[in-house]
Amino acid sequence: MLTKRIIPCLDIKDGRTVKGINFENIRDAGDPIELGALYAAQGADELVFLDITATNERRKTLAELVTRIARHVNIPFTVGGGIAEVEDVYALLQSGADKISVNTAAFKNPGLxxxxxxxxxxxxxxxxxxxxxxxxxxxxxxxxxxxxxxRKAFDWAKEAVDRGAGEILLTSMNNDGTKQGFALDITAQLSQNLHVPVIASGGAGTMEHFVDVFGNAQADAALAASIFHYKEIEIPALKTFLYEKGVNVRF
Amino acid sequence: MKTAIIKYNAGNIRSVQFALERLGVDGIVTDNPEEILSADRVIFPGVGEASTAMRYLQERNLDKLIAGLQQPVLGICLGMQLLCRHSEENDTPCIGVFDVEVKRFTSPVENLLKIPQIGWNNITGLHSVMFEHVPENSYMYFVHSYYAALGADTVAITNYVINYSAALQKDNFYAVQFHPEKSAEHGARIIENFLNL
Structure with missing residues (x-):
């Protein structure tokens, strides 16, 4: 049976992770490769690397970073952040990224x-x-x-799926950073009406929040950042908890 | 030992090369017939669309070359599907090592099926040297919209609405629908088993 996915998200700036303190068992918490490999070893199902670098050197740095990640990380990963050109996508996939995510550029130019x-x-x-x-x-x-x-989120998501998007990564700004739980209603609306997987993001604070988003909202995957980086929730414990609550997860 | 990774117009080849590297093996990415024929192991990877990939292989006579290989061959994802008889994806006749039809997932009327299947699913009924030390029900990473039906060569089964072939094996040909190169330690073990055949 296909499992629900747990996806830690790492923010990258100039080739370094922005968040990610509180890890005494790795040498350099700022190193995306080391942090990514640690999450993979703990049982993360996928990783998302979100590049927030705004310099001219960005493209080259990112492609090099992606190659290093692909070399060392043995689970799938997505790269996003400011991607606007077909050439960027080509370079990232060639470098070893499994998926790329697009946001603003796709909204402004849906043909992308x-x-x-x-x-x-x-x-x-x-x-x-x-x-x-x-x-x-x-x-x-x-x-x-x-x-x-x-534009309403559901309408745009539906249009993007019709145009060929293979997954939706949905972040609720109302919930993001609150640790009060995921936005269950919009997640459910997308997940129940679109024929592609929906990754819920924003608001994870407790392990129950993951049970809610997988159960009530039928999300296919859940993404979180700080609760993992600051070890408020650790992936092995989260997966055990989900399993005990009847959520199908990978061990 | 020389390991060739067949280069063609399908994605994900770099990941396979890196997975080999993590096992200490230098994989050569090539579409050169001599290189492929002289390799001890051949990996036929791929993510992409069947008819475009078959056309590319046929134009270079790589389809016939692959069918005639005598050394152990490992097809991955689209590579596995292309080793089958025929794919429903744009009605494409394939290489035909495995006498199996490749079909598209169809959503049952009562609930919406997400297509492609993306994520980790378990494999059961394992009976191949590929799976030595790989526990029954291990999770593997799948990304696909089409699947190989069950048949005499099925050596692992996965369920996504229906049971289908997660792996096939016949003579020197081995094939997996999932991505061992992205399936953490159990995936790495399968690649290692293949290299150690």
Whole structure:
């Protein structure tokens, strides 16, 4: 039976992880490779590396980093952050990334999703959506949540899937950082109506939150960052907890 | 020992090379017939679309070359599907080592099936030297929309709505639908077993 996935997310800046203190058992918590390999060894099902570098050297640094990750990490990983060009995707996949995620660039130019799916296959194209609930609905935000749009998250997700996106990474800005749980309603709406996997993100604070998002909201995967980086929840304990609650997970 | 990884227009080849590297083996990525024929082990990887991949192989006569290989061959994902008789993906006649039809997952009426299947699923009914020291019900990483049906050459089974071939084996040909190169330690063990045949 296909299992629910637990995905730690690592923010990368200039080739280094931004968050990630509190690990006494690795030499350099700022090293994305060491941290990624540690999560893999603990039973993470996938990794997401989100690049927030804003320099001109970005492309080259990122491709080199991806090669190093692919060399050392034996589970699948996605790379995202500012990806806008077919050439960028080609370089990242050639470097060994399993999937890439697109967000703002795809919203501004939806044809990018069609192009990427046709060139590389839907299975490696993840559409990331940052969304906020206001005035009675969930709206898409761009540029890392700084720019509001008047497009509803569900509508955009559906269009992107029709255009060939193979997975949706849905981040609720209302929930992100609150540790009060995932946004169950919008996650459920997407997961129950789209024929691609939905990765829920934002709000994880307790192990029960993962049970809720997999159970009630039927998410296919759940992503979190700080609770893993700061060891508030450790992956082996989380998986044992989920298993005991009847969630199908990999050991 | 020389290990060749067949280079063609399908993705994910680099990951296979890195997985070999982690086992201390230098894999040569090549589409050169001499190189492939002289290798001790041949890996036929791939993520992509069947008809485009078959056309590419046929234009270079690699389809016939692969069918005639005598050394151990390991097909992975699309590589496994192309070793079958025929794929429903754009109605593509394939290499035909395994007398198996490759079909598309179909969603049952009562609930929505996510296609492609993406993620970790367990493999059962393991009976191949490939799976030595790999426990029954081990989880492997799958990404696919099409599957090889069950048949006489099935040596591992996975369920996604229906039971299908997670692995096939016939003579010197071995094939897995999942990605051993991305399936943590159990995946690495399968590659190692193949290299140690």
């Amino acid at each position: 999703v069609d192009t990427l799916a046709r060139e590389f296959g839907s299975q490696c194209i993840v559409l990331a959506i940052d969304t906020r609930f206001e005035d009675g609905d969930w709206y898409v935000y761009l540029n890392g949540g700084r720019v509001k749009t008047d």
